[in-house]
Amino acid sequence: QLQLQESGPGLVKPSETLSLTCTVSGGSISSSNYFWGWIRQPPGKGLEWIASIYYSGSTYYKPSLKSRVTISVDTSKNQFSLKLSSVTAADTAVYYCARVATAAGYCSSTSCHIDYWGQGTLVTVSS
């Protein structure tokens, strides 16, 4: 059974960089059939897709966050990571990592969706 586990500081100061890591167990991050993504949810609000990465290292970002976000993958550790710079209180949220199923990296009628989620980790931006 695949499991994803987020880790990182729960408290980040304004203007600093938020760093999170997602450790994947029970499966390989190097499979060509999956993207890996970060999603966040501010308290009491909806879900927001932040970024995605393919095992090859190709990255994709939400346009409005692109200037502040970096997603990366470490296949040797079966992990992928998120960095969000210049954080403000508006970045306070539960951050989820997720696996996105595709067909060899392409959306198809059989797969183009999140099939596994991490449990989420709350990151608070406050001084």
Next chain:
Amino acid sequence: QTVVTQEPSFSVSPGGTVTLTCGLSSGSVSTNYYPSWYQQTPGQAPRTLIYSTNTHSSGVPDRFSGSILGNKAALTITGAQADDESDYYCVLYMGSGIWVFGGGTKLTVL
């Protein structure tokens, strides 16, 4: 930037049928957006219900179904139960490795 739209809230009676929709601020949703649907209860990670418009995720009851209705994706719950009271999110694939969530619908069963 294209916005994915959902009804903010909806109410259904136990045993009733409800259809939640997922649209675009500009344009129509088609199967080419590979709409997927997720259910979330407070304090929990979302659960995948439907993907690629109308395919059930493993273990999801048949009372949940997905479709395209007019120019929107739709999630229909038939025979609503009390534990269907949740937030429901749609996601559309915009291409180029980018997915976008709708704002979510809070479903009340009463």
